[in-house]
Amino acid sequence: MRLSRYFMPTLREAPSDAQVVSHQLMLRAGMIRQEAAGIYAWLPLGLRVLKKIEQIVREEMDRAGAIEVLMPTLQLADLWRESGRYEDYGDEMLRITDRHKRDLLYGPTAEEVITEIFRAYVKSYKDLPKNLYNIQWKFRDERRPRFGVMRGREFLMKDAYSFDVDEAAARKSYNRMFIAYLNTYARMGLNVVPMKADPGPIGGDLSHEFIILADTGESQVFCHKDLVEMGAPGDVDWDGDLQPLVEQRTNLYAATEEMHDEAAFAQVPEDKRLSARGIEVGHIFYFGEKYSKPMKAEVAGPDGQNHPIHGGSYGVGVSRLTGAIIEASHDEAGIIWPDAVAPFGVAVINLRPGDAGTDEVSETAYQALIAAGKDPLLDDSDQRPGAKFAAIDLVGIPWQLVVGPKGVADGTVEIKRRATGEKQTLPLEQALKVICA
Template sequence: MRLSRYFLPTLKETPSEAQIVSHRLMLRAGLIRQEAAGIYAWLPIGLRVLKKIEQIVREEQQRAGAVEILMPTIQLADLWRESGRYDDYGEEMLRITDRHKRELLYGPTAEEVVTDIFRAYVKSYRDLPLNLFNIQWKFRDERRPRFGVMRGREFLMKDAYTFDVDEANARKAYNRMFVAYLNTFARMGLKAVPMRADTGPIGGELSHEFIILADTGESQVFCHRALVEMAAPGPDVDWDDLQAIVDERTGLYAATEEMHEPARFEAETAESDRLSARGIEVGHIFYFGTKYSKPMNAVVAGPDGKEAPVHMGSHGVGVSRLLGAIIEASHDEAGIIWPESVAPFGVAIVNLRPGDEACDAACEQAYAALSKAGLDPLLDDRDIRPGGKFADMDLIGIPWQLVIGPKGLASGELELKRRATGEKVTGSLEALLNRLSA
């Protein structure tokens, strides 16, 4: 991509409404624009990152055996009446009436819709287990939307729904999602701490939320240090033998300040093993048995021919929220520091003198080579001062900056900067391109 032909509306000043780091940097770096309270337009750079996060989530769901569908954003109120949640959900639900006076709503979640889909097609235990997932926009009418995409009203969410013949199999499905989440967040360069959580309006008795640590996080987190230091299970984990992995992590202390358990934290954990930090919730998984299948008559015939409600779970990841959470965990005074797996571009090529024949030719050579290597370069060919280019590249957080100018070309010593560490190396264009490609 050539920046002279791109849309990158960066800001020098921080908008007054932005209270936290991620909101400030997303506005300044031109990732989003607020259209209404808690509702944002996604601009090109922000959309590129959002799509990369979404793809990692998708791949790990599919690796865990989930099948993707796409459910509507607008749902029938009658489905929610069947489950008993329509009147219980509260003012966060945006209720709508169409021209035929039918009562609808903008979905805050999709348990009712997916249960309706399931009961229409699945009738036998032979068709189980089943895991359907959906990456779709949701809407919750927050009383006080704030903190940008961290607590907006419209948000992109991955929600998966598992269907099993009994509780034992449903808990195996729960464990598969538990491990898939650890791998998902690890691929984004994040350390995720799982902890028991309240089930809230979703319901059920078993639930874990996944917290990533960030100095500017919304919650105080208390946990065993080993939970943060443990590596993710990885892609080759045996999906049929997950209990040991789940037991290992849930057997160690973890709680948030809202759980009011600091005394237990001090009683159970040796002082050298204690970690207290700030954290941000980015995922939540639930097992709720027959809470929805029973009132909505989602039943299957078992081996004995008798019908029984299926056991269900739901598993959410805040896809758009993750973008803000990554920034909260990875930034400095100059701007965003993207992990390479989700960065909008892999390498920024900074042309210090557009119009100079040698500089232009070297930049074109670099652009072609890096594109061929799959490194997704951004060529800053704008006719502005070098200081403005460096400031923008630091602000938007591209992992590598290849700086090409007349002096460097003449001496054979061009500069390559790593955004995360500030480390700089020099060398010929060929040497630096080889380093990046390797």
């Protein structure tokens, strides 16, 4: 992409509405524009990041055996009356009436819809297990939206739903998602810690929040240090026994403030106790027959009788992650994108557009990087060098390849790694090798 033809409206100063750093940086980098409280338009740069995060989530869901569907944003109120949640959900649910005076709602989640779909087609235990997910916009009319896209009213969520014949089978489905989540966040360059969450009315131990550690996180969290460094399992035998991998994590102490047990935390060796700030970026739970019973999602068992299925649901806040990653990765100059989610892989900065030498070298570099699949942004804009450096630092592109008249005269370019600030002056061929390594 050539910056001169792109739409990347960066701001020198953050709008005063924005208080948290990720929100300020997203506005300054021209990623989003607020249209109403908790409702945002995604501008080209923001959309690129959002799509990359979404794609990572999708790939890891697919790898773990989940199947993608797409459910509507608008749902029938009658379905929610059936599950008993229509009245319970309260003012957070955005209720809509169509021209026929039919009650609709903008989905805050999709247990009802997916259960309706499932029960229409699946009738036998032989068809289980199944895990269906979608990545769709949700709306929750929060009392107080804040923190930019981290607590918007409209947000993009991946929500997966598992269907199993009994609790033991549901636990296996749960474990697959548990591992898939670890892999998902690791690919985004995040340190994530699964923490025991309030299981709600169902009880049991099958509910975890996935928390990334960031100094500006909104909740206080406590955990065993080893969890942070443990890394992700990667590809595993998804049909095998995942319980040991899960227990390797759940056996170590980890809890958010609400679930914190000071006595249990005191059992953790002192040098392993970590008390930090965190942001919730995922939540998984098993809810048994909560929806299948009232909504009659049943399959025939080997005994020939119908049994309600055992369900679980698994959420990832996709739009929230854009903000959360920034909270975890930024400096005074701006955003520092992990390579996997960066809007562009590298910025080629032509310091003197119109100069035959810099134009030629920039163009050569740009074409080579396109060919290498590095998705480059060519800054061919007519601005002073300082402004260009500041803008590219701000938007957080992982690599900068700087083409200036001085370098062209000695046959070199400068490359800079955004995360470390490390600079190298090299002939173009070598610079490209370093970036493409």
